[in-house]
Amino acid sequence: MAEVLVYVDHVDGAVRKPTLELLTLARRIGEPVAVHLGPGADTAAPVLAEHGAVKVLTADAPEFADYLVVPKVDALQAAYKAVSPAAVLVPSSAEGKEIAARLALRIDSGIITDAVDLEAGDEGPVATQSVFAAAFTTKSRVSNGTPVITVKPNSAAVETAPAAGTVEPLSVTFSEQATGTKITSRTPRESTGRPELTEAAIVVSGGRGVGGAENFPIVEALADSLGAAVGASRAAVDAGWYPHTNQVGQTGKSVSPQLYIATGISGAIQHRAGMQTSKTIVAINKDAEAPIFDLVDYGVVGDLFEVVPQLTEEIKARTGEISKG
Secondary structure, eight states, X not given: OOEEXXXXXXXXXXXXXXXXXXXXXXTTTSEEEEEEESSOHHHHHHHHHHTTOSEEEEEOOHHXXXXXXXHHHHHHHHHHHHHOOSEEEEEOSHHHHHHHHHHXXXXXXXXXXXXXXXXXXXXXXXXXXXXXXXXXEXXXXXXXXXXXXXXXXXXXXXXXXXXXXXXXEOOOXXXXXXXXXXXXXXXXXXOOSSOOTTTOSEEEEEOGGGOSGGXXXXXXXXXXXXXXXXXXXXXXXXXXXXXXXXXXXXXXXXXXXXXXXXXXXXXXXXXXXXXXXXXXEEEEESOTTOGGGGTOSEEEESOHHHHHHHHHHHHHXXXXXXXXX
């Protein structure tokens, strides 16, 4: 069976969920070979093996942390030459897409970005994408070279499938371009205790109907009761009510959670483009004619200042009963 390279997204060996999803998808088209760059390989390897990696190629060097993406591209290219894979899978983050694009150019291959599903085909892997502001679904395959595919978070349920996970060192020769852009400082992101927006299984977003920054705690309380991430529409962000890093939409972040709850969001096409692939969509809006209701699985026509606190309390009560039970 052909091998499939999977680029590992991790923090000092703590493997992030999108990588485990990639391993699940990789098993549909071949045998996953994980590529772990940087520190923490000893921590990551057992997790990668538990989720199907037959091999874990590892390399650690200061270049991976001190410079931008080129050293990682060099390493992934070295892994490509060592394995001759049927495909290369990379998480669809901003960095992941840059790595994938640079790799595809180097190995003279086609690239597919933001896939939401992956299946085996007679002529190579077939990727499903949601395109044109999520108005259409397409199936595509790369017709030249080895497919390089980036996959959006929450596109597949994580499944365990224990494999050998044999750890092998990866020899990397860095190119002249590898040290062209140096990282001079880092500022840790302030932790909210909530999941990362693009990776969260549940997202609760607030829009213009929230009325102001002082009212966003209502949205946050609902999110916290569900263990969810908090998002915001462009209108809310432009008004200064919530940080741009939390914007969901065409000019913000694209999310594809299992559950998306829109509160006070009308549903303009710009916002829909960033959340339309969510598995289940719930909207709370007092305007029964709001466009968002054309998209949802469940809609509540009502004042969010009445509905959302009641929903939060009900969730707390039910989860409390479950905990006691």
